[in-house]
Amino acid sequence: MNELAKELNDTLSSCAVSAFLSEKGRNLYFPKGIVAQSQEAGEKAKQYNATVGLAKSKGVPMHLSDIQSYFREGTLTPAEIFSYAPGGGDKELRAIWKKEMIRKNPSLEGKLFSEPLVTGGLTHTISMIATMFFDKGDELILPDLYWDNYELIFRDSTGCEIKEFRFFRDGGLNIEGLKKCMYETKGDTVRVLLNFPNNPTGYTPTSAEMDELAAAFLEVAESGKKILVLSDDAYFGLFFEKETATESLFSKLVDLHENIFAIKGDAATKEEMVWGFRIGFITYGGKGLRKEHLDALTKKTLGAIRCSVSNCDRVGQSLLLHAIKEGKNYLADKEKTFTEMEARYKVIREVLRDYEGSSLLKPYPFNSGYFMAFDTLGHSAEALRVYLLDKYQVGTINIQDRTLRVAYCSVEKEQLADLVAIIFRAAGELWS
Numbered sequence: 001m002n003e004l005a006k007e008l009n010d011t012l013s014s015c016a017v018s019a020f021l022s023e024k025g026r027n028l029y030f031p032k033g034i035v036a037q038s039q040e041a042g043e044k045a046k047q048y049n050a051t052v053g054l055a056k057s058k059g060v061p062m063h064l065s066d067i068q069s070y071f072r073e074g075t076l077t078p079a080e081i082f083s084y085a086p087g088g089g090d091k092e093l094r095a096i097w098k099k100e101m102i103r104k105n106p107s108l109e110g111k112l113f114s115e116p117l118v119t120g121g122l123t124h125t126i127s128m129i130a131t132m133f134f135d136k137g138d139e140l141i142l143p144d145l146y147w148d149n150y151e152l153i154f155r156d157s158t159g160c161e162i163k164e165f166r167f168f169r170d171g172g173l174n175i176e177g178l179k180k181c182m183y184e185t186k187g188d189t190v191r192v193l194l195n196f197p198n199n200p201t202g203y204t205p206t207s208a209e210m211d212e213l214a215a216a217f218l219e220v221a222e223s224g225k226k227i228l229v230l231s232d233d234a235y236f237g238l239f240f241e242k243e244t245a246t247e248s249l250f251s252k253l254v255d256l257h258e259n260i261f262a263i264k265g266d267a268a269t270k271e272e273m274v275w276g277f278r279i280g281f282i283t284y285g286g287k288g289l290r291k292e293h294l295d296a297l298t299k300k301t302l303g304a305i306r307c308s309v310s311n312c313d314r315v316g317q318s319l320l321l322h323a324i325k326e327g328k329n330y331l332a333d334k335e336k337t338f339t340e341m342e343a344r345y346k347v348i349r350e351v352l353r354d355y356e357g358s359s360l361l362k363p364y365p366f367n368s369g370y371f372m373a374f375d376t377l378g379h380s381a382e383a384l385r386v387y388l389l390d391k392y393q394v395g396t397i398n399i400q401d402r403t404l405r406v407a408y409c410s411v412e413k414e415q416l417a418d419l420v421a422i423i424f425r426a427a428g429e430l431w432s
Contacts (some may be wrong), residue, residue: 004029004299011296015288016141016261019189019226025132030087030302036038054084080318087302089118090317096324097281101266104237105251113254113262113285114294117301120312121278122234123149125265126193128282128304129230130158134191141181141192143174145364145373145403146231147199152194167201171365173209179216182225190225194249195232197239197369200397200405204368210245214252215234221259231254233266235369238338239432244367250285258288262425268320270370273337277316342369344413347373348406351417360402361426370409376402379431388426394419 005027012018038051055062061082068078088094093210102108119125126149134140136159142150144164154160163185165177176419182190196204205213221227231250249262284297289431305311323330345368352363352372361374376384381398388394399403404423411419 001027002029002031003309003357004031008296008300011292014196015290015293016226016259017289017297020133020191020228020261022131022133022135022138023049025300028132028300028303028307030299030306037181044157052084053419054322060204062237065213076102076315076318076322083314083397085118085311085314087305088298089116089312090321092430093317093321093324094118094281096321098283101264101283104245104306107247107251109253110382111251111255111285112289112291112294113180114262114283114298116266116281116283117305118312119280119282119305120309121269121280122232122265122267123268124283124309125280126150126232127153127157128301128308129263129265130154130160132300132304133228133307134158134160137161138189138191139163139185141165141190142186143178143194143198145198145201145399146193147195148399150193164256167198167203168365171205173205173213175209175212175216178213179220180397181224182220182227183218185225188225190220190227192227193230193232195234196245197235197367198370199234199369200373200399201364202366202369202371202373203364204239204244206243207245208243210247210249210252213249214256217253217260218257220370221257224259226259228261228263230263230265233264237271238341238370240342241367241370248281250283251282254285255287258286261286261289265307272320272323273334274316274320276312277320279316280322340413341409344408344411344416347416348408348420351420355420355424358424364403371405373399373406374404376427378402379427384423384427384430387430388423391429392426394422394426396423419421 008029009026012021063078063082068081069082092119094115119128129320130153134154139161140154141163145167151162155162163181165181166174168174169177182192217227217229223284231248233248236248249266250262253260253262262285264283265280268274268277269280280302284294361376362377364373364375380401381404382401384404385396385398388396399405408416
């Protein structure tokens with residue numbers, strides 16, 4: 001094992017993180033190689049810098065003028081477009097994202113947690129977490145309604161065992177089911193992944209449920225189990241009901257108990273409407289984590305980034321940073337999108353009232369995000385998906401052949417009533 005990795009492991013041995021490091025995670029470190037030496041030279045080599053494999057002329061990256069021409073003069077410089085980004089992301093962007101995280105989650109104010117690292121999107125974040133903290137045979141607790149990429153990342157690629165709990169009970173979050181699952185996990189470690197607003201259902205816990213959820217984690221942590229909780233906040237901020245919790249679960253867990261290791265995965269993808277930019281973030285916290293622990297985690301994560309994508313998209317980070325700092329329409333455009341999504345949410349909720357009590361499809365609870373989903377009540381969701389596509393040219397998503405997901409975010413508000421009518425008509429034609 002590399003000496004740098006040993007040093008990081010020794011640092012982390014005094015906190016809960018050590019119990020979760022995978023074999024690969026224990027071996028990760030940020031090498032003092034080309035990237036680290038280049039970054040050091042960037043600060044000190046004022047006369048000649050012969051470190052980076054980046055062709056320059058008069059201090060400017062050589063580039064294709066055809067690409068530069070797509071950027072209006074006086075906006076981004078060639079360095080902001082064509083240069084490599086730092087391994088952990090643009091420093092100013094990371095600092096701004098942390099500041100924004102606190103603004104959106106006021107209870108984080110004054111709490112100790114790491115500065116976010118930039119990843120190649122939330123999928124990259126989750127994949128790195130799997131690499132760093134999961135070995136073959138480890139158990140991951142998920143609700144029974146989850147994004148299908150979790151299976152590919154954790155079960156099929158990493159070799160984890162997925163333990164499911166029933167997501168809903170009595171029209172709300174099944175916290176007792178989650179708690180039971182945590183107590184039944186083998187050994188003294190628990191790994192949990194929760195995604196709010198949930199994909200596929202579009203459900204976020206109420207404020208009361210979020211408090212109960214935190215209490216459940218506290219109870220299990222006090223029993224002696226160490227808990228890793230990954231909050232997948234892909235759709236964070238899209239909350240449409242007053243009783244819905246508006247802060248991330250991460251903010252509840254970051255200083256709750258020494259046995260809880262909290263990780264927040266979020267992204268500019270939906271929050272900033274830059275889907276194709278692939279800019280995600282990863283942030284660490286925990287009551288038992290001191291600054292040196294967070295620094296060690298950061299270095300291991302930098303190593304994971306270095307050996308996967310090396311560094312993330314430069315121009316996307318530059319564009320996002322400029323938009324947040326000085327965009328004239330930045331806040332107005334975000335508010336416009338939220339208002340439109342909220343309007344579509346309200347329309348589809350109202351439309352569904354006409355189908356209450358249907359024996360064909362039952363909507364799962366939903367209050368946020370981009371989606372709603374139907375329980376197909378024992379019928380094949382895949383059969384309905386294919387029938388809708390072939391007969392009505394309507395696209396939906398089948399989840400585990402028992403759930404049909406509808407992304408109302410991508411359908412115009414005026415068309416939602418017709419969409420729902422077609423879905424119920426198709427279900428009737430298939431199953432009545």
